[in-house]
Amino acid sequence: MTTSTPVRPVTRIADVRKTAPEFNLDATIDHISHWLPTQGPIKDFIHHNTLHAVQHHPFHEGVAVAARIFGARSYLPLADYQKRYRQGRITDKAISWAIKQSAADIKDVEKFRCSLFIEDDRSHYPPVSLANQGIRNTWLTGLEIDLNALVHPVLFRLLANFLDQGISRWSLPRSGERFWDCVGRLVHNSLLPLYPFHEPVVRALLLEKPDQVILTCLEKMVGDEQLYEQYMLEMLLAHPGWAGMVRLIELNPQSLLARPAISLKEMIAVELACELAFLHLKKGRQFQNIAGSPKSHAVPLLNDHDFKPAIPLRLKVWHEAMEWTLHTELLKAMATEAAKSPAAGVESPAPLAQALFCIDDRECSLRRHIEELNPAIETFGVAGFFGIDFLYQGLDDAFPVAQCPVIIQPKHLVRESSLTQEPAKKKNGEHMNDLHVKSHSLFRGWLYTQTLGIGYAIRLAWNVFRPDGQLPNIKKLSEVKAHTHLHLLRESDTPTEDGRMLGFSFTEMTDRIEGLLRNIGLTHDFAPMVVVVAHGSSSVNNPHFAAYDCGACSGKPGAPNARAFAWMANHESVRALLRERGIDIPETTRFIAAMHNTSRDEITYFDEYLLEKHPLAGLQTFKETMQSALELNALERCRWFELGPQNHDKQAAHAHVKGRSVSIFEPRPEYNHSNNLYCIVGKRALTRDIYMDRRAFLHSYDPATDAQGAVLARILNAIIPVCGGINLEYLFSRIDNSVYGAGTKLPHNVIGLLGVANGVEGDLRTGLPNQMIEVHEPARLLIVIEQSRDIIDKALVKIGELREWLDHDWVRLACFEPTSHAMYFYSGKGWQSVDLTDIAPTPEAACSEAVFAGQVKTVPVHRLTKTRSAS
Template sequence: MTISAPHRHVPHPSVSDKTISTFNLDAAIDHISHWLPTQGPIKDFIHHNTLHSVQQHPFHEGVALAARIFGARSYLPLADYQKRYRQGRIADAAIDWAIDQSAAYIEDIEKFRDSLFIEDYRSHYPPVSLANQGIRNTWLTQLEVDLNALTHPVLFRLLANFLDQGISRWTLSQDGERFWDCLWRLVHNSLLSLHPFHEPTVRTLLLEKPERVILTCLDRIVGDEQLYEQYLLEMLLAHPGWSGMVRLVELNPSALLARRNISLKELIAVELACELAFLYLKKGHRFANIAQTPKAKAAPLLNDPHFKPKVPLRLKVWHEAMEWTLHSELLAALASEPPAGATKAATLAQALFCIDDRECSLRRHLEELNPAIETFGAAGFFGIDFLYQGIDDAFPVAQCPVIIQPKHLVRESRLSVTQDKRKGGGELQHLHVKGHSLFRGWLYTQTLGIGYAIRLAWNVFRPGGRLPDIKKLSEVAAHTHLHLLRESDTPTEDGRMLGFSLGEMADRIEGLLRNIGLIKDFAPLVVVVAHGSTSVNNPHFAAYDCGACSGKPGAPNARAFAWMANHEKVRALLRERGIDIPETTRFIAAMHNTTRDEMTYFDEHLFEQQPASGLQAFKDTMQRALERNALERCRWFELAPQSQNPKAAHAHVKGRSVSIFEPRPEYNHSNNLYCIVGKRALSRDLFMDRRAFLHSYDPGNDDQGLILARILNAIIPVCGGINLEYLFSRIDNSVYGAGTKLPHNVIGLLGVANGVEGDLRTGLPNQMIEVHEPARLLIVIEQTREIIDKALGQIGSLREWLDNDWVRFGCLEPGSHAVYFYRAQGWDRVGFEDSAPTPSAPDSEAAFSGQTHTVPIHKLVTERSPS
């Protein structure tokens, strides 16, 4: 039978008008969606606070509440903290400090301190939770029906095919079709019945609209409207990856390049209809609903006033002690007077890096090799926010933090006409065979398939030194042209401007230069260093790129900044604003490949008539710094060469990136811990083991805190989001993380799942966080408390991160080097009279050589000379 009109209303006797009028479904969906993950498609992997849903609570209370909802651990096992104490990585003074923070909840402090050292292998177990022991669990424990095992394979196949972004040759959805209409078509117009929706009662029910289907199913499955909302939440938390993805696509359809029309309400309706169909098939039409089971009300209820989190006090104190041990290392090092250095040599070059913690070590090595090179740090989009469309890109992508809505579009073109004559889809033509007929596909499989299988086997055992063509999709070609200067004020169909006006360019260059304090004393060469990452065995590649560029390589931003800063008319506008860039100063863009430790330099053809002075010398020094950086990274890799040979280490990290069986191309942000906002002199002589985000800032040029407020608006969500995603993925990788990479398959270019039918995994895989020390980020600002308070008054809702201790916040007052620790109630002075002195080392290699764990902060005391 063919039915031509969808959603024909058929009254259903099982739902009364009273039920419809008393339960507000839309409000319930809005409420429960607050608990769903907000991780977008894998192409736009943006680090964020995994527990954003409880960020309005103080950190420890929020973590405990999340544990009760999701069934996750809140802290490391007690034995892990005790082991760190025995190794000297948690100090007695830090334990005393942590106990003092929780003294109001401790009756006998001495007895409590002794209890910290009692062995306990169960205290870190997850508590009873909605996700695992809620009312929906009644189906498994009381009624002996595993609804997840029955419904998820059906639901996940439908979602994966409907939302598919290019893996499947044929798409399930028709043009403009909604998910609910798609299901209706499959159920009522298919020649073969769609199991289990062929069940007669459910098949008839699907003629209704989604809301009516939901209420009918809830009435039959749950039976008590007071339990409806909780049942829906527990159902969605059984597959949070798909639930969160659907909600994100519903609220932001542009998250998908191939748009799909779907809503969380439609997903709920489909899943409930699937559950009801299976229950009818398994139990008949007279099955008892949840409200009729004796133990339904005994399960934890979300709206129960007694449903309050219990913070495990011993684990909280141990965790605070671990963090304070690590945080106080930096504060003590910053509080001590910096060593008297030699007379500063003339600056030969300046390098502007992203604040990314992976650039912390590269900057240190570069300055060690040549102190005449001065480095700066800023958010990696370099203040140039735009949508970018490369030569082979079908759609433009945002090159700025997610909190910014870009209003400009920048397109890329080739330099010569001959380059444009290449036929096909550029790099994309390597990814698909043009013919898709049945016979042609069989022929390719039987002929070319054998050759590719042999090549795959060869690459597994003998990976080559050349990256495959997929590399081109994550890097920007070095010899192309960006259309940056606006030629017309007519906006695009989307209301965006093509390029920037000269005034807009000057605004952005001025903004960044003032933010980092570089408004005079320009070197002859200024290198703007973006960063990106390339590897072949890494579906989470976007998580390795620049977080300030929405998970993209920052090369377009670096190129845009250099081009704007070199433009004579832009410089003339800057000169009127008090920033005089000498005619002899040239800006050049580059990109650091953080996996391979390689540097690509862009647009060098522009300097044929006006050469960039000192560029070759800078390149030579940078190459040596990259090799040393690779050596420092190799101490974390078990298969890395044991010799202290920078060239061998460099060859090893390049080999890792092209190895198809290497799940750890790099450890990315592992062990990120600090963020320092101030002059480079504060941290230049510190070895911080690649743990610090470094943002340049001159406190003397910001008497109202306006610059600092702009910086905080960028670093709190970006650096704080990176830190917390690593922290929670490390604390409980099975719930907050993605588990091991080994069984992951990419599903529809949306995310990864275990096998081919699992839920989309959110968070970070184990291979990215296994060496990470899960401690909250400490942000230290070089500025007076009064000006910092002014800045905090301008950051709006971001202050919640600080007031609720989701990141820790400190102040180093210029001149006095007095250290203060921020609390919502005010500032606390931190003293280090009884602290051990910061250890020292003659150079970076002496600090990390032979170490396979994080190294405490060291002072680098040897006077360096230019090479």
């Protein structure tokens, strides 16, 4: 038993010809482009659902459709699930639950249950797909010509040079020149022929418009216009990285700093012309086209809409059982924790300090360590742009960048200036790294390579053997000076040339501060000190560096947002407006901006000179607690690193993670979001004493202040695309790293500052590299909301298209009702009660270190029982 849906016979070409509509080139390109990845340039790495093209399907059906298109696996190998069962990480109760969910597709439950334990090392293999076994495969099987191997090196070189963002010294396109015109100029005006476009027929053809070139090539190569759409899709799927990048740049040219003009149609025209040229050169002008080949009549067709791909039922059930086991671990712990809530009327002591962290799962453990070390410090979680959306242009930035989630279009521009006079620049040649600007000539390039290149080689070798050393002219994120000023207050209502407003008015500032404080439930009982902690990451061997920064800041560090929030919240005019709106921040309360470097576990405090006017007695205590928490955090992380110290020495662990960040041979500066699994929206008391192994996104929320679900809707609008996108990109990159991921980092080269490729002529790799996901357990995100079902339903009405993520189970949703403590699961069919009576009790430990000590794999959810002296 391997399928839940019967497979009907594949439609033949002759059948399609009778019913297919007339070919429309523009509509066809729009249609097939939906199957292309939407990963942008690496400078702004935005996590997203890898399979966004099938998100309108239920999860398991969607991954099956994607497998048929892309030729990818849909689940882990059967042996992996069976191994987890033997280890106790999948329970019998979870298997029973998963079977019940698929009962309609199972005729004999007992027989099916027995089949789950039969060994099968082939069931996870990808199905016959368009990408690997489509009509375009006829060239290889029929004419014995590998067009991919011939065409891709030519096409990729043209694209890389045309779209280059700064690696190349010389620019391929002329000012304002489109890609199609640039290729035409190279073909017809170059002294040396551009191979293979010098072929006479193709050379003449390139004088036409792209539309005509595409139609001419398809008529000659395919021969049946009903197959044109599928042929172009298969051609693009042979290099989805470049195809997706071109389409994204066409639709969003602002994603690049230098913006060359290109369209997917132009790229298709160039590629088809290149294919035709090679066919003429290798097989002559009278080759047999696709429609005339007998081998093309038995392949799957894209426009056979009635065809439903097979869903491997055993793998589906195993995967559901694995997720149910992991999800109920948390739900059981939360239910147990809620049962021991403190008696009504007992007031908690006033906090020494409050700290606002990003909801990022890497901050989950740091918050836990801070609270264990000093229970007088209260922590909150919020999206890491802190509700302040703007374009930011730093001191050294040539262009402003967005500091907010990708779904928000910022309308404000904030610039940074220095508080001190900049030192004079060093003379030419005084700094070793300045020499590259002089070497761009034939003789000088050779001379510098033969002489100064030796010096670079020595420095490189030194860093390989001394990874704790500092590479020349590389600043660690935590070492960046904080003595600058952000121009936040708008002085003029005249917009910039692109329609942006320079800075914010006091009313706009108040709107943003109020919105965040109400979202997290911090509207009273302010501590004397509120620390706004952004996060970012630094490393020297990581082309995917933006994927390690803040997803809520479009893949950039959140320091500007933290500084902006603190400045606004400290301003008397903003506080006066807040008081009018019912939020009274005491005069003795000061907001401080800071940033956590997640790779080095270091903290930077910004704008401390402002505290000279308002000294804080508790600041030193907070800093000492934070430093101890960072060392414990480093110790907890080191258990994943094979070369990390395993002697429970916090200082040694801290030194190790700092050394990893500057090691040029270290492909794993940190594991980033690996093992992300949970997202909890509720009061911190619900999870404060629960150990979740750095797996949870934590968003603060007070259910008692949101009777209409408006606050919850705003939170869901942020966490579903950000946390859900992170989770699904990790999931699919782990399920099939060769198709949905980027493979190993080791052979990656940065191409044009656009992306990475294997070698110099490979396709741009999409998804995540193996070194980011190798320890990840691929399970869907579980969002747990502390709120009644009625109010959650009100919020779901307000989130629009994002509800598709929940209705089709791309992320899972659970409800924890604050009054009854009952648990419910959500699906498109409604709410389902969760029975936790037969779930094993949650294991307990005195403190975090007692849980992770000696562990080298993911640790189940634990409850922490150590008495809190200040609780």
